[in-house]
Structures are given as structure tokens and as C-alpha cells.
Amino acid sequence: MNTFLYIIIFIMGTLFGSFYTLAVYRIPRKIDIIRTHSFCPNCNHKLGFFELIPVLSYLFLGGKCKQCKQKIRPRYFILEILSGLTFVLIAWGLKINVYHFNLEAIIRFAFIILYLVAIFLIAGIDKEYRKIEKSVLYYGIVVSCSYIIYLCIMAQTSIYRYVMYLVTLIILLILDSEKQIQEAKESYLFEVLMLIVVMLINTDMVVTVASILITLLAIGITKIIYYLKNTFNKARKEHKDRMEIYKFGYLFSLTNIILLIAELYFIY
Ligand SMILES: [Zn+2]
Secondary structure: OHHHHHHHHHHHHHHHHHHHHHHHHHHHHOOOOOOOOOEOOOOOOEOOHHHOOOOHHHHHOOOEOOOOOOEOOHHHHHHHHHHHHHHHHHHHHOOOOOOOOOHHHHHHHHHHHHHHHHHHHHHHHHHHHOOOOHHHHHHHHHHHHHHHHHHHHHOOOOOHHHHHHHHHHHHHHHHHHHHHHHHOOOOHHHHHHHHHHHHHHHOOHHHHHHHHHHHHHHHHHHHHHHHHHHHHOOOOOOOOOOHHHOOHHHHHHHHHHHHHHHHHHHOO
């Protein structure tokens, strides 16, 4: 019975995975996520029902568009499988079980999934465009607020910390809109800070802090390696300070997902 449950959870994960790739493609291009029918970006062929099934459709079509035979990038397929595995790992980590019904674990699972939608989309879009999409961030804030309301009702934890986070978020939102009015530029720093506060609300403080520290440490190490490579290899062009082109949203999100899963297995 449990195997059956976990197969369903895996399929759910692959469906979300195919939604992430769709949303990461559409949101920055301002295409409607829900109403627009899925199509092949090469020949605009509208995808039929069987071409929309995650994982399997890729295998049946042999990784090609049915109409124009354009190759479909295998990363969609890989992402769907990874998303399915993430769902299974989280459910397993929360000890979700057919025989021991645990409402609290199921609600936590649901909130983690809602949170992961934000994190996956932020990571995907930031990786392509180095931009944290506002609409996704606002969605993350709504999820965070619902989570806080849930915690208030259940009153399991002290909500004092969460009130502080909310206040910080509101301040950042105000600063962000002010900055946009003044400079009409994208304000990446504020968006990254808001992302961190959303992380603090939805994952444990340890997970968020570790995500940031590990990412920054990794960036530091790669910088040192680059620097050493350049001093030993003078023939190469001088390495410019690449700090400003790091995709912090993408890097923090990726580390955050890995640590969120790791926490379920190694801390509890
Ligand atoms: Zn096509």
C-alpha cells in the first residue's frame, strides 16, 4: 500500500516538474501560464493529451516533437524525474505513511510543496535571466503568510520570530518599490533579501542560514581558485571581478532545496 502511495507522490512530483519548466519558460515571456495551450516552441504545434504526460511522453516521442521532429531538450525530462524524486524524499523524510495517518505531517508536506513551487521557479528564471521574477516572489510571500496563519492557529511554535520576519518583508517591499520609482532599475539585492526572508519563514532557520553560508563559501572558493589559476597562468586574460554576475537567487534556492531534504533525514 505504501509503495502505491509513493508512486502517486512521485507522479505528482513529475506533474509539478512539468509545470515548473512551463512556468520558467512562460513567466519571463509574459505568456499566460494557465489558459495558453502547451505548444512546441519550434513549430507551434499544439500538444495533445498524450504529449503532455510527464516523463512518459518524452520516452514515447523519443525526445522529439511529433510534428517537426525538433529535439526536445532532455533537461525537461531530467527535471521532471528530479522533481518526482524530491517529492518522494520529502514525503519519506516526513514519514508520511498509509498506516499511520498524521495530519500534521501532511499539512507540512503541502506547505513545503507550495514553497518549492516558488523556489523552483525563482531558481529556474534566475538561472536563465539573472532576475528574480516579482510575481513569483509575491506568490512566495502569500505562501509564507498562509504558513504563519496556520502556525498561529495551531499555536505549536512561538510566532514572535515570524512576526519579525513579516515586518522585515514589509520593509523590504516598501524599499523595493521606492527604489523602483527612483531608478526604474531592477533591484536584485532587495529581491534576494526578500527571497531569504521567505526562506526563513518556510524552512528552519538552520537550513536558511546554512544555505546562505554554504553558497557564499562555494562562491568564495571558486573565486580563490580563479585567482590562483590566473596568478600561475599569466598568459591568460586577467580575471575580472565576477561578483556582480553571480545568480544568487538560483544558487541560494538550489542549496536550500538540498538542505531542506537533508534536514528531514539527518536532524530529526
Ligand atoms: Zn515542433
